[in-house]
Amino acid sequence: MILSRYLFIGILLLFAVGFAIAPLILVRLVAPARRGSFKQQTYECGVVTTGETWVRFRIQYYLFALLFIVFDIETVFLYPWAASYLNLGWFALIEMVVFLALLAVGLAYAWARGALRWL
Amino acid sequence: MTPAEFLTISRQTFLALAPEILLLIAAIVMMTSGAFVRRSRDLWAALAATALIAAIALLCLSPAGSPPPYASVIANDALAAWSRLGLLLTGLILIALAHNQVDDHRAPEFFGALLIVFAGAACVTAANELIFLFVGLELVSIPTYLLLYLPRRNPTTQEAVTKYFYLSIFSSALLLFGLAYLYGLTGLSNLKALAYLIHWNNAALQLPQPTFAVIALVFILAGLGFRVAAVPFHFYAPDVYQGSPTVLAALLAWVPKAIGFVALVRVLAATFGWQPVAAEVSGLSSISDRATLLTAILAIATMTLGNTVALAQDNLKRLLAYSSIAHAGYLLIGLAAAFRNGPEASQAVLGADGIIFYLATYALMTLGAFGVILALDAPSRPVERVDDLAGLARTQPWATLALTLCLLSLAGIPPLAGFWGKLRIFQSALEVARGPDRSLFLILATAGALNAAIAAYYYLRLIVLMIFRDPITTDSPPHHAPWPTILAIGACASLSLLLGILPAPLATVSRQAARSALELPPPPAPTPAQIAHATAN
Numbered sequence: 001m002i003l004s005r006y007l008f009i010g011i012l013l014l015f016a017v018g019f020a021i022a023p024l025i026l027v028r029l030v031a032p033a034r035r036g037s038f039k040q041q042t043y044e045c046g047v048v049t050t051g052e053t054w055v056r057f058r059i060q061y062y063l064f065a066l067l068f069i070v071f072d073i074e075t076v077f078l079y080p081w082a083a084s085y086l087n088l089g090w091f092a093l094i095e096m097v098v099f100l101a102l103l104a105v106g107l108a109y110a111w112a113r114g115a116l117r118w119l
Numbered sequence: 120m121t122p123a124e125f126l127t128i129s130r131q132t133f134l135a136l137a138p139e140i141l142l143l144i145a146a147i148v149m150m151t152s153g154a155f156v157r158r159s160r161d162l163w164a165a166l167a168a169t170a171l172i173a174a175i176a177l178l179c180l181s182p183a184g185s186p187p188p189y190a191s192v193i194a195n196d197a198l199a200a201w202s203r204l205g206l207l208l209t210g211l212i213l214i215a216l217a218h219n220q221v222d223d224h225r226a227p228e229f230f231g232a233l234l235i236v237f238a239g240a241a242c243v244t245a246a247n248e249l250i251f252l253f254v255g256l257e258l259v260s261i262p263t264y265l266l267l268y269l270p271r272r273n274p275t276t277q278e279a280v281t282k283y284f285y286l287s288i289f290s291s292a293l294l295l296f297g298l299a300y301l302y303g304l305t306g307l308s309n310l311k312a313l314a315y316l317i318h319w320n321n322a323a324l325q326l327p328q329p330t331f332a333v334i335a336l337v338f339i340l341a342g343l344g345f346r347v348a349a350v351p352f353h354f355y356a357p358d359v360y361q362g363s364p365t366v367l368a369a370l371l372a373w374v375p376k377a378i379g380f381v382a383l384v385r386v387l388a389a390t391f392g393w394q395p396v397a398a399e400v401s402g403l404s405s406i407s408d409r410a411t412l413l414t415a416i417l418a419i420a421t422m423t424l425g426n427t428v429a430l431a432q433d434n435l436k437r438l439l440a441y442s443s444i445a446h447a448g449y450l451l452i453g454l455a456a457a458f459r460n461g462p463e464a465s466q467a468v469l470g471a472d473g474i475i476f477y478l479a480t481y482a483l484m485t486l487g488a489f490g491v492i493l494a495l496d497a498p499s500r501p502v503e504r505v506d507d508l509a510g511l512a513r514t515q516p517w518a519t520l521a522l523t524l525c526l527l528s529l530a531g532i533p534p535l536a537g538f539w540g541k542l543r544i545f546q547s548a549l550e551v552a553r554g555p556d557r558s559l560f561l562i563l564a565t566a567g568a569l570n571a572a573i574a575a576y577y578y579l580r581l582i583v584l585m586i587f588r589d590p591i592t593t594d595s596p597p598h599h600a601p602w603p604t605i606l607a608i609g610a611c612a613s614l615s616l617l618l619g620i621l622p623a624p625l626a627t628v629s630r631q632a633a634r635s636a637l638e639l640p641p642p643p644a645p646t647p648a649q650i651a652h653a654t655a656n
Contacts, residue, residue: 105151112154 063115070103124190131186135195135245138174138181138203142238145170146231153227160226164218164603167230168211171237175207188311189642194247196635201628202244202381202475209373209482210237215607216490217366221270229269232262236374243378249298249308252382256294256346259378260287263371270364279362283371286345286355294342300335301390314390315639332391332406339386340413346379347447348440350421360440365496368436369489372443377478380450384471388457389637407458411556414455415563422448422570429577433505435492438577439485442529445574446481449544450474452563456547457637459556469547471633477540479625480528480618484537487525487611491518494600494608508581510590519585521612528615530578531571536618541571543626 042049081088081096110116133140149166178200185195193199214233221229239258246252264287267280307313317332345352360368391410425445432438457470495502495511495518502508512519528537545564552560600608618625 109151109154 060119063110067107067110067115070107074100074103128186128191131184131195132191132193134181135186135193136242138178138207139238139241141177142170142174142234142241145173146234146238149227149234150231153231156227157224160221160223161218163226163230164214167234168214170234171207171210171214174241175204175211178203178207187643188247188640189309189315192248192251192309193245194311194635195245196632197628198381198385198475198632198636199245201632202377202478203241205479205482206240206244206374206377207237209486210234212486212490212607212610213366213370213373215603216369216486216493218603219601220364220366220493225269229266232265232269233370235262236266236370240374240378244381246382246385247310249302249310249386252310252386253291253295253298256378256382257291259374260291263287263375266370267359267363267367270367275362276364279359282355283359290342290345290352292342293338293345297335297338297340297342298386300331300338301386304331304335310385310389311639312642315642317390318639329406333409336387336391336406336410336413340383340417343379343383343386344417346375347383347450348376348444349417349447349451350424350444353421353425353444353447356444357437357440360436360443361434365436365489365493368439369486369493372439372485372489373482376443376447376450377482380454380474380478383454384457384474384633384636388454388471389639392458392637411455411458412559414451414458415559418448418451418455418563419566420448421445421451422566426570426573426577430573432577434503435505435508436503438505438581439488439492442574442577443485445570446477446485446529448570449541449567450477450481452548452567453477453544455563456544456551456560459551459554459560468630468633468637469550471637472630473540473543473547475629475632476543476622476625479629480536480540480615483611483615483618484525484528484535487521487608487615488529490604490608490611491522491525494518494604495598497598500598505581505584506591508585509588511585513590518608521608522585523582524612524615526578526581528619530575532575534616534619536615536622538619539622539626541567543629 042053077099078096081092085092145166149163149170153163185191186193188194188196210233214230217229217233236259239255239262242255242258243252246255264280264284267276267283301313302308305313305316307316341352345355348356356371360371363371387410391407422445425441425443425448429438429441429445432441453470453474455470457468457474459470492502495508495515500507508522511522524535528535531537531541545567548560548564548567552564
């Protein structure tokens with residue numbers, strides 16, 4: 001009873017997993033495979049790879065990644081808002097201004113605290 | 120419920136939560152403006168103290184009326200009112216102790232986070248709903264990570280904050296799991312309604328899964344056991360207290376313990392506690408039995424381990440950490456007794472009453488003890504080890520007096536507040552021992568008394584060291600603490616003495632608070648529309 005109500009979630013899960021795995025299996029079956037030492041190298045935009053792949057990234061990248069999320073979320077929210085803006089009216093405009101103001105305060109805080117200064 | 124009723128309830132809820140909302144707004148404004156305005160830490164501390172005083176004023180001025188208990192997320196009862204008042208007052212003490220413990224440029228975030236901690240603590244004590252309770256607890260934990268990291272950034276602090284962070288997240292997950300099962304037991308998240316439904320469980324209304332209650336009990340005890348530092352969830356405490364600045368060790372020894380025990384009373388004692396109305400219900404009495412036994416075992420283990428390991432400590436903060444673990448053990452005796460309220464109305468709230476009384480006295484003595492260590496600690500003459508206190512009576516007589524009062528109170532020596540706290544807890548165990556659980560509670564009371572005797576040794580050892588031993592170094596001149604620190608320590612020490620001489624007002628308050636937390640008012644009669652709705656389904 002409860003099971004049948006939630007069955008579609010299970011089916012969706014199966015489809016999602018299958019969708020990811022199926023191309024991999026298909027490639028294995030269909031594509032010709034000629035292995036060689038040159039092919040095993042790390043791909044780096046067509047140029048010859050130099051150095052190890054196990055390099056340390058600067059810890060500062062994480063701050064930039066965090067700040068990137070600010071803009072990322074903004075876009076995610078702005079798209080549906082812009083698409084249905086005409087139906088929503090003034091309320092939606094005020095809501096979006098509040099949302100953008102909150103994000104702007106966060107960005108300004110990080111800026112003032114020196115998160116954008118590259119050391 | 121009609122929309123108009125909903126509107127009234129939410130208005131009442133917002134009015135009752137005005138102090139918390141004020142604190143949160145003040146914290147957000149401070150933390151944001153701190154990035155743009157460069158001012159000294161004294162200004163930020165003063166701002167935080169002003170916000171706390173304004174919140175206390177709002178709390179005292181707010182109307183006493185509570186929103187209907189079976190429909191609201193908060194319970195604005197005596198327990199909420201008094202413990203919020205107590206917590207915000209200790210917030211003032213902590214700000215006074217912390218005012219010179221942080222750099223100027225980190226001060227706004229530090230004091231802002233401190234305000235959020237106290238707003239969260241106040242939310243927990245007023246919570247009447249599982250989700251709101253959890254939000255309150257997280258509102259305390261998350262700023263605590265920030266607080267632990269802000270004042271000092273050396274490897275020991277980083278180890279302490281990492282340890283606390285991961286274990287705290289883990290314990291939150293355990294607690295949430297337990298709360299989910301408590302919800303699954305009845306399908307309700309309102310605490311009063313949940314307790315009412317469990318207590319009126321009869322043939323017509325069977326709980327679908329009584330075993331859920333056991334899982335809920337174990338996981339909630341584990342999740343909150345971490346917050347109160349009960350054995351076996353205590354092991355982080357000594358390392359974290361030692362690694363973090365003294366003022367934050369004081370915060371960790373007090374705030375999580377206070378809200379942990381208030382939450383235990385609100386969630387477990389009120390729900391699974393044995394109550395006269397439910398005497399004949401077999402399902403509840405078995406879960407109540409298990410809760411009592413489990414809490415009793417935890418209490419004995421916590422007291423004994425805390426006190427015996429404290430005997431061997433050489434570092435002052437580690438010693439106080441084990442002492443705070445031991446005090447969690449005494450408080451757990453009160454919780455065990457709270458599961459077994461006597462059948463008569465006069466005994467009905469003894470355990471919870473003892474817990475609240477003990478918490479109030481514990482705040483004064485533990486904050487006072489940490490405060491004196493903080494005040495004495497100077498770069499020229501650090502106070503970290505027990506021996507650093509030797510001969511203090513000659514150089515710093517007033518600090519010695521304050522620390523002696525706090526330590527004697529922690530040991531539970533008669534004319535001080537700590538004595539009455541222990542007495543009320545043991546009294547509640549002995550009172551319950553007159554009922555059917557005679558042997559268990561006699562063992563608990565005996566273990567408590569023996570532990571109090573063991574604990575007296577290491578507290579008295581410190582006092583003897585301060586008064587009778589020669590100081591190790593005399594070359595550096597005595598160092599004087601600034602006035603807010605002295606004021607805070609003085610308040611803690613003198614109130615420990617005052618409440619010891621006059622315990623009656625606090626006893627009245629704690630009894631009132633315990634009764635309000637445990638009582639289940641008769642629910643409102645269903646309206647004809649609701650009956651029609653129920654029969655239609």
